[in-house]
Amino acid sequence: MKTCLAVSSISFALSLLLFLAPGTSRAQNVFVSNSDSIEEYGTNGVGTVFANSGVDLPYGLAFDSSGNLYVANHGNNTIEKFGTNGVGTVFANSGLAQPRGLAFDSSGNLYVANAGSNTIEEFSSSGGVLNSNGTVFANTGLNDPAGLAFDSSGNLYVANYAGYTIEKFGTNGVGSVFASDVDLPFGLAFDNSGNLYVAMFGNSTIEEYGTNGVGTVFANSGLASPRGLAFDSSGNLYVVNAASDSIEKFGTNGVGSVFAQPAFSNPQFIAIQVPEPSTWAMLAMGIGVVFGGLRLRRRSS
Numbered sequence: 258m259k260t261c262l263a264v265s266s267i268s269f270a271l272s273l274l275l276f277l278a279p280g281t282s283r284a285q286n287v288f289v290s291n292s293d294s295i296e297e298y299g300t301n302g303v304g305t306v307f308a309n310s311g312v313d314l315p316y317g318l319a320f321d322s323s324g325n326l327y328v329a330n331h332g333n334n335t336i337e338k339f340g341t342n343g344v345g346t347v348f349a350n351s352g353l354a355q356p357r358g359l360a361f362d363s364s365g366n367l368y369v370a371n372a373g374s375n376t377i378e379e380f381s382s383s384g385g386v387l388n389s390n391g392t393v394f395a396n397t398g399l400n401d402p403a404g405l406a407f408d409s410s411g412n413l414y415v416a417n418y419a420g421y422t423i424e425k426f427g428t429n430g431v432g433s434v435f436a437s438d439v440d441l442p443f444g445l446a447f448d449n450s451g452n453l454y455v456a457m458f459g460n461s462t463i464e465e466y467g468t469n470g471v472g473t474v475f476a477n478s479g480l481a482s483p484r485g486l487a488f489d490s491s492g493n494l495y496v497v498n499a500a501s502d503s504i505e506k507f508g509t510n511g512v513g514s515v516f517a518q519p520a521f522s523n524p525q526f527i528a529i530q531v532p533e534p535s536t537w538a539m540l541a542m543g544i545g546v547v548f549g550g551l552r553l554r555r556r557s558s
Contacts, residue, residue: 285489285529287516288326289497289504290315292523295328295339298504302517311337311345317359317370317405318485318528321387326528329356329369336369336380336389349389352378358445358526360405360413368394368413370402377402377415377426395430398422404485404526406445406453414453416442423455423466436470444486444526446494454494456483463496463507479505479513485526497524 287298288307295315297307307326314332321327326339327348336356338348354373361367365382369391379394380387394413400420407413415424415432418441425435440459447453453466454475461482465475481500488494494507495516502521507513 285531287487287495287504288318288528288530289485289521290318290328290525290527291521295326295343296519296521298517302504304517304519308339308343308345311339311347316357316525318526319359319361319367320528320530321361321367322365324530326530327359327367329359329526331355331357331372331525334373336367338387347389348387349380349391351389352391352393357403358405358416360407362407362411362413368405370405370415372401372403372418375399375402377405377413395426395432398424398432398434403443404445404456406447408447408453409451414445416445416455418442418458423453423470436466436472439464439472443484444497446486446488448488448494449492454486456486456496458482458484458499461500463494476507476511476513479515484524485528487527487529488531489529490531495527495529497527499524 285300289296294309295307295312296304298304312328313330315328316331317329319327324341328337330337334353335347336349337345339345354371356369357372358370367380367387369378371378376393377395378391380391399417401418402415403418404416405413411428413426414435417424421439422434423436423439423442424432426432439455440457442455443458444456445453451468455464457464461480462474463476464472466472481498483496484499485497486494492509496505498505502524503518504516505513506516
């Protein structure tokens with residue numbers, strides 16, 4: 258006699274999702290650099306202090322692939338690394354001059370916009386452990402650089418705040434002007450389609466740029482001297498409003514609403530830890546296997 262034990266595709270898929278899906282308790286939380294602290298906000302807009310020691314006029318924020326948060330300390334020229342528990346250690350304290358924006362490339366190297374020296378510093382990685390030995394990645398065409406962002410091809414975009422341009426640097430550090438006549442650009446962020454969004458501090462708008470460097474107004478209401486930008490995994494854009502001490506949330510249609518307006522003091526940059534692409538690839542592979550007809554059989558006679 259033969260018997261077959263079929264595993265329900267639906268129940269197996271749910272189990273696989275629970276096993277592989279990244280945790281959401283912190284992954285979609287919003288982190289904002291305040292004048293003397295790092296604030297963390299849940300999806301409901303309720304905030305708590307994530308860290309208030311080891312920060313000195315914090316600016317740029319960036320997550321590494323392990324979920325550690327890196328903070329550019331504009332006030333004391335250091336980069337601080339915080340674990341998920343909010344405990345920080347000094348990651349780098351040399352080669353920095355009024356650091357602003359931060360960004361990781363696909364290899365785990367950290368890039369820092371040095372506003373004081375008009376350079377971009379690169380801090381290398383080795384075996385997943387980042388070293389604090391920085392080298393100059395770019396030092397031409399920059400004038401008070403602020404926000405940083407990488408595109409999917411590994412090119413680095415820099416908000417040239419006092420130069421009124423967006424600069425684009427290839428992996429070799431050679432730069433060119435991507436967009437000009439930009440009104441005091443500050444924060445940068447790419448959406449899932451590869452469009453670049455720029456916070457215009459000067460005229461309180463968010464501009465959207467295609468790959469050809471041509472920009473259009475994405476949002477111009479509800480903004481007051483915008484600075485940092487970040488996308489969540491659903492494509493919503495979060496904006497730090499420096500002049501109104503608030504965070505605005507814009508849907509893909511450009512319609513915004515106040516996400517949070519606590520007792521901010523000179524908010525600067527924003528970061529959201531979203532699931533890693535590799536995790537979603539694993540999810541897609543797993544679901545494909547399940548719905549491709551996975552069946553476990555047991556035979557007995």
